[in-house]
Amino acid sequence: MGLDDRKLAVLRAIVEDYVATQEPVGSKSLVERHHLGVSPATVRNDMAVLEEEGYIRQPHTSAGRVPTDRGYRLFVDRLSRVKPLSPAERRAIERFLVGAVDLDDVVHRTVRLLAQLTRQVAVVQYPSLARSKVRHLELVPISTTRLMVVMIADTGRVEQRLVELPGPVPADDVIDLRRLVNEKLVGSRLSETPPLVQALVDEASPRLRPAMATLSTVLLETLVERHEERIALAGTANLTRGGLLDFQGSLRPILEALEEEVVLLKLIGEAEPSTTRVLIGDENEIDNLRAASVVSTGYGPGSTIVGGLGVLGPTRMDYPGTIATVRAVARYVGELLAQN
Amino acid sequence: MGLDDRKLAVLRAIVEDYVATQEPVGSKSLVERHHLGVSPATVRNDMAVLEEEGYIRQPHTSAGRVPTDRGYRLFVDRLSRVKPLSPAERRAIERFLVGAVDLDDVVHRTVRLLAQLTRQVAVVQYPSLARSKVRHLELVPISTTRLMVVMIADTGRVEQRLVELPGPVPADDVIDLRRLVNEKLVGSRLSETPPLVQALVDEASPRLRPAMATLSTVLLETLVERHEERIALAGTANLTRGGLLDFQGSLRPILEALEEEVVLLKLIGEAEPSTTRVLIGDENEIDNLRAASVVSTGYGPGSTIVGGLGVLGPTRMDYPGTIATVRAVARYVGELLAQN
DNA sequence: GACTGGCACTCGCTACAGTCGAGTGCCAGT
DNA sequence: ACTGGCACTCGACTGTAGCGAGTGCCAGTC
Numbered sequence: 251m252g253l254d255d256r257k258l259a260v261l262r263a264i265v266e267d268y269v270a271t272q273e274p275v276g277s278k279s280l281v282e283r284h285h286l287g288v289s290p291a292t293v294r295n296d297m298a299v300l301e302e303e304g305y306i307r308q309p310h311t312s313a314g315r316v317p318t319d320r321g322y323r324l325f326v327d328r329l330s331r332v333k334p335l336s337p338a339e340r341r342a343i344e345r346f347l348v349g350a351v352d353l354d355d356v357v358h359r360t361v362r363l364l365a366q367l368t369r370q371v372a373v374v375q376y377p378s379l380a381r382s383k384v385r386h387l388e389l390v391p392i393s394t395t396r397l398m399v400v401m402i403a404d405t406g407r408v409e410q411r412l413v414e415l416p417g418p419v420p421a422d423d424v425i426d427l428r429r430l431v432n433e434k435l436v437g438s439r440l441s442e443t444p445p446l447v448q449a450l451v452d453e454a455s456p457r458l459r460p461a462m463a464t465l466s467t468v469l470l471e472t473l474v475e476r477h478e479e480r481i482a483l484a485g486t487a488n489l490t491r492g493g494l495l496d497f498q499g500s501l502r503p504i505l506e507a508l509e510e511e512v513v514l515l516k517l518i519g520e521a522e523p524s525t526t527r528v529l530i531g532d533e534n535e536i537d538n539l540r541a542a543s544v545v546s547t548g549y550g551p552g553s554t555i556v557g558g559l560g561v562l563g564p565t566r567m568d569y570p571g572t573i574a575t576v577r578a579v580a581r582y583v584g585e586l587l588a589q590n
Numbered sequence: 591m592g593l594d595d596r597k598l599a600v601l602r603a604i605v606e607d608y609v610a611t612q613e614p615v616g617s618k619s620l621v622e623r624h625h626l627g628v629s630p631a632t633v634r635n636d637m638a639v640l641e642e643e644g645y646i647r648q649p650h651t652s653a654g655r656v657p658t659d660r661g662y663r664l665f666v667d668r669l670s671r672v673k674p675l676s677p678a679e680r681r682a683i684e685r686f687l688v689g690a691v692d693l694d695d696v697v698h699r700t701v702r703l704l705a706q707l708t709r710q711v712a713v714v715q716y717p718s719l720a721r722s723k724v725r726h727l728e729l730v731p732i733s734t735t736r737l738m739v740v741m742i743a744d745t746g747r748v749e750q751r752l753v754e755l756p757g758p759v760p761a762d763d764v765i766d767l768r769r770l771v772n773e774k775l776v777g778s779r780l781s782e783t784p785p786l787v788q789a790l791v792d793e794a795s796p797r798l799r800p801a802m803a804t805l806s807t808v809l810l811e812t813l814v815e816r817h818e819e820r821i822a823l824a825g826t827a828n829l830t831r832g833g834l835l836d837f838q839g840s841l842r843p844i845l846e847a848l849e850e851e852v853v854l855l856k857l858i859g860e861a862e863p864s865t866t867r868v869l870i871g872d873e874n875e876i877d878n879l880r881a882a883s884v885v886s887t888g889y890g891p892g893s894t895i896v897g898g899l900g901v902l903g904p905t906r907m908d909y910p911g912t913i914a915t916v917r918a919v920a921r922y923v924g925e926l927l928a929q930n
Numbered sequence: 931g932a933c934t935g936g937c938a939c940t941c942g943c944t945a946c947a948g949t950c951g952a953g954t955g956c957c958a959g960t
Numbered sequence: 961a962c963t964g965g966c967a968c969t970c971g972a973c974t975g976t977a978g979c980g981a982g983t984g985c986c987a988g989t990c
Contacts (some may be wrong), residue, residue, distance in 0.1 A: 276982050289934050294983065312941045312982050352752045390728050390742060398748070400740055402730060408738070410748045412692040487827065487845035501841065505827035616953050634954065652953050652970045702982050941981075946976085947981085954969075960962085 253303070257296045259286060261305055262329040264297075265317050269568055272492060273313030280507065309389035319531035319565060322543070326528050326569050333570040335578050339367060343582050350586065353377070355408035357482050360583050365485025367575045370506065370563035373518050373546075374481035377405035377556035378585070380441040387435060389428045389465075394418040399468060403440075405556050405587065407480075411469045416460045423458060427465065430454065435469075444470060481514050488563070496541070496564030508562075513538075518546040518558035526573050531565045541565065545572050549580035551588035559583070593643070597636045599626060601645055602669040604637075605657050609908055612832060614654030659871035659905060666868050666909050673910040675918050679707060683922050690766040690926065693717070693746035697822050700899065700923050705825025707915045711848065713858050713886075716820040717745035717896035717927070720781040727775060729805075739808060743780075743928065745896050747820075753808045756800045763798060767805065770794065775809075784810060797925070799882035811921045821854050828903070836881070836904030843878035848902075853878075858886040858898035866913050871905040881905065885912050889920035891928035899923070 263284045267275040277290040277297060286293065297315055300306045305321035308314070317325065335343075346363040350356040357374050364372035382403035390398040395418050400410040419427075434450050435443065447466040454462040486508065489501050497504055507513045512538055517529075526547040532540050539562070546560025559580055561572060603624045607615040613774045617630040617637060626633065637655055641647045647659035648654070657665065675683075686703040690696040697714050704712035722743035730738040735758050740750040759767075774790050775783065787806040794802040826848065829841050837844055853876055857869075866887040872880050879902070886900025899920055901912060 274982090278982075290982095291934055291936090291984095292932085295933090298984075308983085310942065311942090312939085312980090314982065350909075352750075385732065386730055386738075388728055388730050388740065390726055390740070392725065392742070398726075398742055400728065400730070400739055400748075400750070402732070406752070408750045410692075410740070410750075412746070484849065487842055487849060490840060490842040490845060500830060502827055502830040505830060509824060509827060615955090618953075630953095631963055631965090632961085635954095635962090638955075648954085650969095650971065652951090653966090654953065694946095931990105933988105935986105935988085937985090937987105938983105939985105940981105941980105942981095944977105944979085947972080947974100948976105950972085952969105952971095954967105956966090956968105957964105959964085 253299075256286070256288070257300060258286075258324075258329060260293055260296045261300055261317070261321060262325060264300075264306055265321065265325045269566055272566065273341060274316050276314035279314075289489065292420055297432075314553065317566075319566055322530045322565055322569070323533070326530070326573075330570045332576045332577070335574055339575065340578070342367065343579060347582055347586055353408070356406075356583065356586055358585055360579060361482040361484040364559065364576070364579050365488060366454045367579070368561045368563070369371075369485075369491065369570050370488050370561040370567065370572070371483070371485045372559070372561050373514050374559040375515065375519050375557040376482070377403070377407050377550070378519070379403060379407065379409070379478050381405075381439070381550075381554075382407060382497070383437055383439050384435045384443075387428070387431045389424055393420060394420075396488050397424065397465070398562045399465065400431055401469075411468055413464060415464055419461045423461065427458060427461060430458070430462070431465070431469075479511065479515050481511055483508060483514070485561075492564060492566070496566060498541050504562075507536055507538040517544050517562065518560040520558070522548065522555075526577055527560075528569065528573065543567055543569075545569070546575050547576055549579045549583045549587075551584055556587070593639075594816040596626070596628070597640060598664075598669060599624075600633055600636045601619065601657070601661060602665060604640075604646055604655055605661065605665045605669070608656055609906055610823055612906065614649055614656050616654035619654075631682055636666070657906075661871065662870045662872070662905055662909070666870070667915075670910045671775060672917070673914045675914055679915065680918070682707065687922055687926055693748070696746075696923065696926055699704070700919060701822040701824040704899065704901055704916070704919050705828060707919070708901045708903070708912050709825075709831065710828050710901040710907065710912070711823070712824045712901050713854050714822045714899040715855065715859050716822070717743070717747050717890070718859070719743060719749070719818050720737065721745075721779070721890075721894075721896045722747060723779050724775045724783075727771045729764055729771075731761060731764050734760075737764065737805070739805065741809075751808055752872075753804060755777075755804055759801045763801065766798060767801060770798075770802070771805070771809075819855050819859065820849065821851055823848060823854070825901075832904060832906070836906060840879050844882060844902075847876055847878040857884050857902065858900040860898070862895075866917055867900075868909065868913065881908075883907055885909070885916050887916055887920045889923045891924055897926070 252327065263280055264275050267283060277293040280293055281290050297306065304318060305324055306315040307318050309316055346359055350359050357376055361372045361374040382405040384401065385404045386402045388400040392398050395415045397413045397415060398410055399413055400408065402408050430450060434446055438446055447469055450476060451463050451466050455474035489504060526545065529544045531543060534540055542562050542566045544560055544562050546558055548558050550556035560576055603620055604615050606903055607623060617633040621630050642659055645664055646655040647658050649656055684701060686699055690699050697716055697744045701712045701714040722745040724741065725744045726742045728740040730740065733740050737753045737755060738750055739753055740748065742748050770790060774786055778786055787809055789790045791799065791803050791806050829844060866885065869884045871883060872906065874880055882902050884900055884902050886898055888895035888898050890896035900916055
């Protein structure tokens with residue numbers, strides 16, 4: 251596969267021009283805009299090779315070339331450096347995130363910030379409960395047979411759920427229940443909770459056992475499984491930039507995919523430590539998104555990861571800039587979380 | 591203005607046909623599909639009058655007629671009966687909403703249900719805090735200088751917020767604080783709270799006063815004002831039905847508007863008892879939405895209203911059907927809330 | 931052997947002309 | 961007051977032609 255330096259340079263130039271202009275780029279305009287030091291004819295020969303190797307393609311004969319997903323992949327992997335953020339951008343991030351009062355606020359600000367900076371659709375996962383530790387469990391009696399369970403995680407995340415008890419439970423028993431669950435569960439990771447919760451039921455006095463059983467079910471089923479992941483979304487209007495040229499004319503599949511939490515989680519929820527993941531077009535497992543690219547990364551206090559965030563846009567996107575922004579925002583959010 | 595019965599019938603027929611076919615409707619096809627008992631020529635004369643009065647218009651000469659916003663308005667006000675729901679729809683509503691475990695769940699299911707039934711964008715406002723009463727306030731110490739305030743409203747709504755205290759507050763004091771705020775505030779409507787909260791601060795013992803002051807600020811500012819309204823959205827993908835013919839080619843303004851909570855609240859948050867509000871095209875105050883129509887109503891347990899819900903779609907929508915669905919869903923949700 | 935200039939070719943885009951037909955407005959007749 | 965008939969309008973579609981950006985290839989040059 252003879253891809254010498256110049257051919258790579260040509261590919262890079264094609265990607266950059268196409269991203270900037272949104273139009274197929276021809277050999278002539280290429281040599282004009284970039285000082286490649288060779289003639290259009292030479293570039294054409296290089297292009298022919300690049301096309302044969304599947305890095306670029308012609309929308310139709312007699313048009314310029316457009317990068318393929320594979321071309322973008324090569325560009326991202328080998329031809330681009332992550333752009334350092336401009337001071338203005340750094341300031342924007344700080345200004346936007348300073349003053350957040352709690353986790354909800356942090357997440358909302360973050361997702362809007364990301365959408366604004368990248369001019370794309372932004373997705374932020376709340377800190378995953380599976381990766382959080384229990385800080386406190388509060389039981390609030392609503393009536394004699396109803397409890398509101400409030401769980402506060404060390405990541406700042408708060409989940410609540412109404413519990414229908416099998417029978418009336420007096421106030422004193424609620425206090426006992428609260429003490430028991432907190433003694434047992436505070437400090438433990440929720441993903442490791444099941445055996446602990448089971449133990450709680452086993453060890454409970456006969457009087458408390460029925461209530462505790464219900465409670466434990468709710469803790470496991472609802473708080474952990476159902477609500478496990480939460481997601482915030484912003485910037486869908488950015489999908490309409492590029493006037494329907496991106497996304498081959500229809501936003502429908504994209505919008506549909508964005509409505510599915512499961513899909514979004516798949517996109518940004520599988521973050522690995524200190525990696526920025528870039529999925530380009532077809533690499534995406536979700537059919538509806540094969541015309542889109544996703545840049546995502548994990549975030550969390552210090553070097554741990556508690557959740558993912560990222561953006562989704564057309565394959566024709568400014569990868570270096572987007573990657574830089576996503577990383578920077580993730581880092582800032584991590585710092586913010588570390589302060590709590 | 592001489593709009594006799596037949597002219598109204600013609601208008602109704604035009605609206606119905608246009609909604610169904612999405613194509614300008616001509617005099618001939620009109621008399622064919624509806625048995626008006628007159629000839630196309632007569633219908634044409636009627637159409638000329640309707641056009642003069644501003645109820646319909648021609649996209650271009652030699653095309654059929656299309657209803658104007660004003661035409662839809664007349665149709666909705668005087669020419670349509672609210673369609674009764676089909677048994678299948680009723681069953682769908684019940685099946686969808688039964689089994690909701692708490693408010694969050696109810697709201698999410700409702701908004702998805704609405705989007706699915708109407709095939710439009712659905713918006714559901716959480717029960718407004720201003721219209722809720724405080725059921726319980728819980729203070730959870732996170733550290734010696736930090737409290738998590740959890741407010742549970744009688745509508746099932748739960749809001750929480752982290753409070754940074756001016757100085758360390760021992761556990762016993764937290765208990766006192768909790769007792770005091772609950773004694774004073776439980777059962778009161780949040781919109782009437784400010785004087786009560788002020789009294790709390792005034793009456794607090796000197797030892798508790800600083801903490802109480804901070805707490806009261808948070809209660810008022812953050813819980814009530816900032817988080818006052820919450821909104822759930824679903825079905826944005828439905829905007830792409832009708833292939834860009836609706837919304838004059840660009841979804842951008844619509845998507846932008848849907849990202850603004852304030853805008854959404856304006857749309858569905860100003861519900862009046864037992865009224866269904868229909869805003870058609872230009873009637874909408876928000877510029878971005880002048881190509882859209884909104885059908886909204888209030889919901890709540892019994893005859894009280896605690897929040898609004900509705901749908902947004904093209905002006906070319908099935909008003910009778912949509913109105914019926916929105917009302918029915920609102921009623922079911924109200925019943926669901928009443929059970930709690 | 932690598933690059934270049936030149937040339938023939940492809941093909942999408944635009945403009946233009948012509949036809950078709952749905953739909954209209956009007957008018958005379960019942 | 962309604963209707964049938966008729967001339968007219970104008971968008972949608974079709975076909976043709978010219979333009980030009982861009983290509984592939986080849987012979988020539990360093």
